[in-house]
Amino acid sequence: xxxxxxxxxxxxxxxxxxxxxxxxxxxxxxxxxxxxxxxxxxxxxxxxxxxxxxxxxxxxxxxxxxxxxxxxxxxxxxxxxxxxxxxxxxxxxxxxxxxxxxxxxxxxxxxxxxxxxxxxxxxxxxxxxxxxxxxxxxxxxxxxxxxxxxxxxxxxxxxxxxxxxxxxxxxxxxxxxxxxxxxxxxxxxxxxxxxxxxxxxxxxxxxxxxxxxxxxxxxxxxxxxxxxxxxxxxxxxxxxxxxxxxxxxxxxxxxxxxxxxxxx
Amino acid sequence: xxxxxxxxxxxxxxxxxxxxxxxxxxxxxxxxxxxxxxxxxxxxxxxxxxxxxxxxxxxxxxxxxxxxxxxxxxxxxxxxxxxxxxxxxxxxxxxxxxxxxxxxxxxxxxxxxxxxxxxxxxxxxxxxxxxxxxxxxxxxxxxxxxxxxxxxxxxxxxxxxxxxxxxxxxxxxxxxxxxxxxxxxxxxxxxxxxxxxxxxxxxxxxxxxxxxxxxxxxxxxxxxxxxxxxxxxxxxxxxxxxxxxxxxxxxxxxxxxxxxxxxxxxxxxxxxxxxxxxxxxxxxxxxxxxxxxxxxxxxxxxxxxxxxxxxxxxxxxxxxxxxx
Ligand SMILES: Nc1ncnc2c1ncn2[C@@H]1O[C@H](COP(=O)(O)OP(=O)(O)OP(=O)(O)O)[C@@H](O)[C@H]1O
Ligand SMILES: [Mg+2]
Numbered sequence: 001x002x003x004x005x006x007x008x009x010x011x012x013x014x015x016x017x018x019x020x021x022x023x024x025x026x027x028x029x030x031x032x033x034x035x036x037x038x039x040x041x042x043x044x045x046x047x048x049x050x051x052x053x054x055x056x057x058x059x060x061x062x063x064x065x066x067x068x069x070x071x072x073x074x075x076x077x078x079x080x081x082x083x084x085x086x087x088x089x090x091x092x093x094x095x096x097x098x099x100x101x102x103x104x105x106x107x108x109x110x111x112x113x114x115x116x117x118x119x120x121x122x123x124x125x126x127x128x129x130x131x132x133x134x135x136x137x138x139x140x141x142x143x144x145x146x147x148x149x150x151x152x153x154x155x156x157x158x159x160x161x162x163x164x165x166x167x168x169x170x171x172x173x174x175x176x177x178x179x180x181x182x183x184x185x186x187x188x189x190x191x192x193x194x195x196x197x198x199x200x201x202x203x204x205x206x207x208x209x210x211x212x213x214x215x216x217x218x219x220x221x222x223x224x225x226x227x228x229x230x231x232x233x234x235x236x237x238x239x240x241x242x243x244x245x246x247x248x249x250x251x252x253x254x255x256x257x258x259x260x261x262x263x264x
Numbered sequence: 265x266x267x268x269x270x271x272x273x274x275x276x277x278x279x280x281x282x283x284x285x286x287x288x289x290x291x292x293x294x295x296x297x298x299x300x301x302x303x304x305x306x307x308x309x310x311x312x313x314x315x316x317x318x319x320x321x322x323x324x325x326x327x328x329x330x331x332x333x334x335x336x337x338x339x340x341x342x343x344x345x346x347x348x349x350x351x352x353x354x355x356x357x358x359x360x361x362x363x364x365x366x367x368x369x370x371x372x373x374x375x376x377x378x379x380x381x382x383x384x385x386x387x388x389x390x391x392x393x394x395x396x397x398x399x400x401x402x403x404x405x406x407x408x409x410x411x412x413x414x415x416x417x418x419x420x421x422x423x424x425x426x427x428x429x430x431x432x433x434x435x436x437x438x439x440x441x442x443x444x445x446x447x448x449x450x451x452x453x454x455x456x457x458x459x460x461x462x463x464x465x466x467x468x469x470x471x472x473x474x475x476x477x478x479x480x481x482x483x484x485x486x487x488x489x490x491x492x493x494x495x496x497x498x499x500x501x502x503x504x505x506x507x508x509x510x511x512x513x514x515x516x517x518x519x520x521x522x523x524x525x526x527x528x529x530x531x532x533x534x535x536x537x538x539x540x541x542x543x544x545x546x547x548x549x550x551x552x553x554x555x556x557x558x559x560x561x562x563x564x565x566x567x568x569x570x571x572x573x574x575x576x577x578x579x580x581x582x583x584x585x586x587x588x
Pocket of ligand 1: 015045048049195
């Protein structure tokens, strides 16, 4: 049984001026321990797909199953890292992690929980920021805390929506390698949304390309893990895959231009 | 890396050197002025020949010395530059007051000599202390109840969109009515003076707090709510562990404002019907045209307000250690 199964998922947003279909018949499955990147142009419905998995939105049609059970609400079996920094500003780095641990039913004395939180902060390279508040952390540091938070809360599934989208290239590379290592080490199932082709190839066991509200391509990445930016350079498999994904994006652009020309 | 640390340390060091060099070279005009004024004041109090109605200058001198002491402590902690200027202003005022009285131009009843006014703090100390206790117990009770119900009520009402849309416009109207307007009525209607004062202070603080809380809760960052929801928080946790801490700075920031309006209402109410308290003290003696005691009462109230404002400031810094 796949860890995550999405069957015929349709999501419509309804508001004052009618409805808007964001996803239309999405089918996909993610195996236990698999790292899947979801990629596609802006507005194609990537975040919408994740919001259903997070339990924040309910499917209009179809269903989402985790371990064969339908998802109807948020749950601590899933850990979420948003693109926007989602730490609570009134809690320190440690406090944020302890909060999430308590929500996941991890109990213990405040001191014990803090000690565990510190271990995870060490893991993400924040040994000197235990007591800093989010306003005292850079964007990259905040996302490190967010990663430490989902790790400490011990979720089986990581749902990450462009977590490194707003981070400078040097830090982004570090964070990508960090999440690749941690996910493999802790055997997590990861669904990682990005619009960065290189990021997807670096991280994914499988890349799912979404466009036009549904899955358009499902590509297994055959390149040996662990991968680094350096090891990918010049790898023929990397070049081929990169070309393939570029074509998918480009095809979309060409279609749009073509369409407009017809209109003109 | 090591080099970087080194140069950074050097930078810090040289900064410190620069700063101390600046400190020794820089002449602190504000502090010099304040101390010169203090010395002149003390000299005048001690040496100038006094008219017959002037009482012992001991209390006046003690007050001036106390101001000087506080000033020196604050100044050498190096917190605020403006302290020296404020203290200079106070000394200048006291000096002018003293000289005015010495010149013989002052009306002995309307402008009593400062020695006599400050002497009241000694002579009437029991009365004044009792007044302080009476006022503070009412103030604390009224403000405490108002803050509690304002915060909790605002939290619950603000969280439910339907309620929020009902209460926000209503509270906007009510909270703009100055409580002093209905204070006389409340004092007349309520069974005891204490109940009336507590009620007036409660309304002065409750409505603005309630309104600010509703508005704040209604505009909590969606991202905060979402990140709480994905952690599957239950309703009490959402309200008290997420939205409350998120909104609290707003209320605390208004605390000194709330306190000011509470104090205003209290002293106002006390002048209407109390038998104890700070406002009562002033009112009673102004009825007897005892302006020495009236002025002492006013200074007393000002000092208490200042002390409480400093405490509120400290509280704000203690409670809110974070920023957005
Ligand atoms: N709450 C909402 N109500 C109505 N429409 C929405 C809502 N959220 C998203 N949409 C619409 O649904 C579509 C898909 O949005 P979504 O955020 O899932 O895209 P995305 O693939 O994540 O884009 P990006 O890469 O820019 O983040 C967009 O056209 C968007 O305007
Ligand atoms: Mg998105």
